[in-house]
Amino acid sequence: MYDYQASMHHKLIIIGAGASGLMAAVTARDLGIDTAILESNDRIGKKISMTGDGRCNITNESTATGTDEAVALSRKYHSSQAEFPLPVLQQFGIRQTIDFFNVLGLPLTRLKEGFMYPMSLQAASVLDIFELALEDRNVPVYLNNKVLDVTVSKDSPRFKFTCRTETEEQVVYTSEYLFLCTGGLTGLNAGTDGSGYALAQRMGHTLIEPVPAIVQLKVQYPHLKALSGIKLQGRAHILVNGEVVRSETGEIHFAEYGLSGPPILQLGRKAAVHLARGDSVTVSVDLMPGRTEEEVIEFLEMNWGTFAHRTVAESFIGFLHKKLIPVLLKEAGIGQEPNLLCQDLSWKTKGIFYKILKHWDFKVTDTHSFENAQATAGGIATKELVANTLESKLVPGLYLAGEVMDVDGDFGGYNLQWSWSSGYSAAMALGKHIFK
Incomplete structure (x- = not known):
């Protein structure tokens, strides 16, 4: 040449x-x-x-x-x-x-x-x-x-x-x-x-x-647009073929493509490596990392009992990001019942809320590209x-x-x-x- x-x-x-x-x-x-x-x-x-x-x-x-x-x-x-x-x-x-x-x-x-x-x-x-x-x-x-x-x-x-x-x-x-x-x-x-x-x-x-590595995660979820812009303190776990391989705590960011924030960036490498191998990758978000599952159940039951006359949506105000609430109602199958009272909650619906607050799972489809990655x-x-x-x-x-x-x-x-x-x-x- x-x-x-x-x-x-x-x-x-x-x-x-x-x-x-x-x-x-x-x-x-x-x-x-x-x-x-x-x-x-x-x-x-x-x-x-x-x-x-x-x-x-x-x-x-x-x-x-x-x-x-x-x-x-x-x-x-x-x-x-x-x-x-x-x-x-x-x-x-x-x-x-x-x-x-x-x-x-x-x-x-x-x-x-x-x-x-x-x-x-x-x-x-x-x-x-x-x-x-x-x-x-x-x-x-x-x-x-x-x-x-x-x-x-x-x-x-x-x-x-x-x-x-x-x-x-x-x-x-x-x-x-x-x-x-x-x-x-x-x-x-x-x-x-x-x-x-x-x-x-x-x-x-x-x-x-x-x-x-050090990269955002793209996830498959029907209500990402409604969640976009939310930032919250939580704990995220990466599961590979159903097994937790790493967990991180900190500020989690929701975006139209999926999830970001320091804990997610830390988990990005695991997701990228295992996706390249063809493994099934899931990110599970804990919205109340400071409480055990039993403590979350006790907290919700006390809240719903004390404010039985309020709607379910109103019962989440004060400890969850307000933009999260309509999405959680949809997840629990009561999105079309905005006036449902706490006293009318079924045990099945309560069980869904218990799970979501500690184990909200998103299927990871990809990571962002090298252009967006930090390593x-x-x-x-x-x-x-x-x-x-x-x-x-x-x-x-x-x-x-x-x-x-x-x-x-x-x-x-x-x-x-x-x-x-x-x-x-x-x-x-x-x-x-x-x-x-």
Whole structure:
């Protein structure tokens, strides 16, 4: 396609100027490694600028529990190899992340549920600090250079990796070591299009099929339009083939397509993975998570007994969202009886209300797409990487960091934390290898 005439050489080339690539570049350069970055966009960290509603949720301090921090933190991650993230998180965890950004000149602040943000509450501050850090360290960043292909030479250690890019300059980039920090499939507008998967596969690696994670659920339900816009505190359970596989509590949002809100986003990964396998997936919503089933029955019976002269609809006012009430009446089969009194409720209808308030089931038909998801589940198989260094077992000198591999975290800053941790660990491992 191109007749490449010139080459640019560095000891280490990092493909991707996202979170993991930037962390790796700063760490590697501080170790004295000649480092450069190839980035397909016209600026660094484009996806970072879009995270956390424009504020950048850098990490989450809620799992910082002293000596057990790394173990607690590792439980927030998912991979085909469940124990794979732990050695990386032990090297660079939450405390190290906070210290790292303080050293760069970016103090963090803690908001709700341990979410950590730049003190400015602006994602742009993160990019500005990294730009200054790269400039201070004389790390070249070759922008508008999308890598189309990587060839690996077995004959020349100095020119082991050759990167060909989509650029008019007709320059190839060669290096002795290569970091693949290209991200997953989320943030297509930021250039994270999964192209790193193809590069790794051409070098012999295996791809575990990616699916959206931290994502909204589409459900099959006839009254979604009537529920749209409702937000409530509840508990949601994901059931796969009838068995509960995960539960989360928090603010649940109803929309015309289905369900959203932090608890649903946390459950989205399970739904996506099992839907891809052809399993039956259901989300069950508990509208009164602070009470047991027996307590709910006792509460309703007392309410209906005390206000027997009121209509059933009126009996729910005060503890349920008002827009929910007509839908619940339809679910119980009395939607056409708006004036039915509590004293006239049948035992069968009461039983339906008991069940709905604790187990309101919705059949999950799909998740939203990668365009709406906040993370990618799946990626390059971790069994082909050395767990504590992230070096490829198939191609010596090739390292992976960030979302390109089969590791994804929960909602709340954990995926950015994995980028910081993996970028740092890969760079430190390379430094130990070079300067041993």
